[in-house]
Amino acid sequence: MGFLDGLKKFGLGALDLEEEELFEEPKKKVEPKKQEPPKPVSTIDESTLVYDRKYTCPICEAPFVAKTLKSGKVRMSRQDVDLRPVYKEIDPIKYDIVSCPECGYSVLAKHFGNLTKFQTDAVRGKISENYKRKEYKDPIYSYEEARIRYELAIATAMVKKSKFSEKAYLCLKMAWLIRGETEHLDPESPEYEEKKKSNQEEEKEFLKKALDGFELARMKEAQIEGMDEATLDYLMAALGLEIGNYDLSVKLLGNIIGSRTANSRIKDKARDLKDVVLQKAKEEKEKS
Numbered sequence: 001m002g003f004l005d006g007l008k009k010f011g012l013g014a015l016d017l018e019e020e021e022l023f024e025e026p027k028k029k030v031e032p033k034k035q036e037p038p039k040p041v042s043t044i045d046e047s048t049l050v051y052d053r054k055y056t057c058p059i060c061e062a063p064f065v066a067k068t069l070k071s072g073k074v075r076m077s078r079q080d081v082d083l084r085p086v087y088k089e090i091d092p093i094k095y096d097i098v099s100c101p102e103c104g105y106s107v108l109a110k111h112f113g114n115l116t117k118f119q120t121d122a123v124r125g126k127i128s129e130n131y132k133r134k135e136y137k138d139p140i141y142s143y144e145e146a147r148i149r150y151e152l153a154i155a156t157a158m159v160k161k162s163k164f165s166e167k168a169y170l171c172l173k174m175a176w177l178i179r180g181e182t183e184h185l186d187p188e189s190p191e192y193e194e195k196k197k198s199n200q201e202e203e204k205e206f207l208k209k210a211l212d213g214f215e216l217a218r219m220k221e222a223q224i225e226g227m228d229e230a231t232l233d234y235l236m237a238a239l240g241l242e243i244g245n246y247d248l249s250v251k252l253l254g255n256i257i258g259s260r261t262a263n264s265r266i267k268d269k270a271r272d273l274k275d276v277v278l279q280k281a282k283e284e285k286e287k288s
């Protein structure tokens with residue numbers, strides 16, 4: 001599979017980041033590899049919606065900037081079933097990763113810093129030592145660039161043994177990023193159908209990984225990315241719908257509907273989603 005292929009561009013291609021190990025600790029050594037850097041793609045006016053936010057890397061201490069969405073400039077136009085926010089002017093998912101161009105340390109902005117000594121050493125030894133310096137010169141991040149930032153963030157999370165929920169959330173956002181890219185593909189392009197298909201497959205893989213991670217997190221972790229129990233159950237039910245795990249969806253939605261603490265708004269949403277899931281499950285059963 002092409003999982004984390006982009007890391008090859010950073011010399012991290014041989015890092016032991018196999019799919020089945022996403023929620024375990026990596027063990028093997030790394031070897032650098034070479035590939036062409038990604039080509040930037042430009043969009044209209046997007047650069048006016050972001051600014052350079054300054055950071056100091058907790059791993060290599062270099063000062064650097066990361067493009068960050070200006071607040072209050074854009075309004076969400078809709079939300080996908082799995083809670084992905086969609087905006088007309090910009091895809092904010094592209095800008096969620098802070099990545100040090102000097103050493104490769106990459107995380108969601110809200111998880112920046114706060115590293116233990118073990119984590120710092122692990123990132124230095126397994127990411128930074130093999131990372132090839134990268135310059136982000138364009139005024140906006142292309143989808144290709146954003147993908148690499150997410151891949152580096154997933155690698156960083158694995159190496160520093162982040163919580164299941166942090167890794168699951170990264171996989172979810174990666175799936176959202178790929179979906180955004182698919183929506184922005186040019187239908188006139190000769191590679192359109194092929195790229196769309198491979199993107200959809202990749203997206204599904206990341207949705208599966210996200211659901212796996214959230215299931216583990218739900219059992220073992222108290223705080224899950226600031227989500228309350230009903231929201232997490234709703235999100236997982238939506239992921240179940242998207243990847244075809246209808247039984248899990250129905251069970252989780254039942255939890256919400258029968259919950260004593262969930263509010264009526266999310267209960268209504270859960271009832272609506274349950275109808276959709278049951279309908280979809282019925283259709284698939286009739287097909288097979």
Ligand SMILES: [Zn+2]
Binds near residue numbers: 057061103104105
């Ligand atoms: Zn650094």
